[in-house]
Amino acid sequence: MFTCLYRRLVFVIVGLSLTALPALSHEFWIEPQKYQVESDMPVIADLRSGQNFVGPKLVYFARRTHSFDVTLGDHSTAYQGRMGDLPALQIDQMDDGLLIISHETVPEMLTYDTWEKFETFADHKGFADIGQKHQSRGLPRQGFTESYSRHAKALVSIGSGIGSDRLLGLETEFLAYANPYTDNLEQGFMVQLFYQGNVRPHAQIEMYERASDNAVTVSILHTDAQGLANIPTKPGFTYLVDAVVLRPATDDVEQVWETLWAALTFAVPE
Structure with missing residues (x-):
């Protein structure tokens, strides 16, 4: 009993440390241990x-979680984990269909000691004009604070896997227009990017493609005028697509920028 509690405490401490390092650990995603699960088997996923x-x-960690839901068809259920759970999501079984796991974090704070670090991050995420915007607001070039939050989804096939993605009302999110487990993806996998319920045109997307040997290829894509982007896929690969909203903060004088990170993970069967 003591050993179990000790391990859980260690996991909590490690988890708190990792979530406090966005500058070093940029992306955040939901990773199911299996993307295709039999209907009578457990669904397990990691953050x-x-x-x-x-x-x-x-x-x-409940205090760092804004929402954690599982959606099947038209029904969404809030997932209640225990503090320190690892894996973070553990469900005994689900009905057949396309399961959508979603997770939103509460905002966390990060202080930049140097302008170069923030500029490098913003430029990498597609905001090359950040210097001009920062200067026009009369902001300091060091010691300023950013708030960041994560808005992640994952698609999992349960049994037949039949179903489709849907908008869940996350502040920023991807919507998939194909089911990667049942549809033909020879022409690509179409997604649409949203922010506050509206499409995000001409936004940068980072696509991470992971092979069975864990080799990862990274590509930069952009949404079109309707917020759409076609993700090229290959059978037997796992995918993460990621996009960031960078906006001025308005509700805290100590916090000058806010970033909101959208992520979607899925796999393409062989």
């Missing part, structure tokens, strides 16, 4: 944070 589709597992 991960890292770079290039590689990163450690994070524990479930």
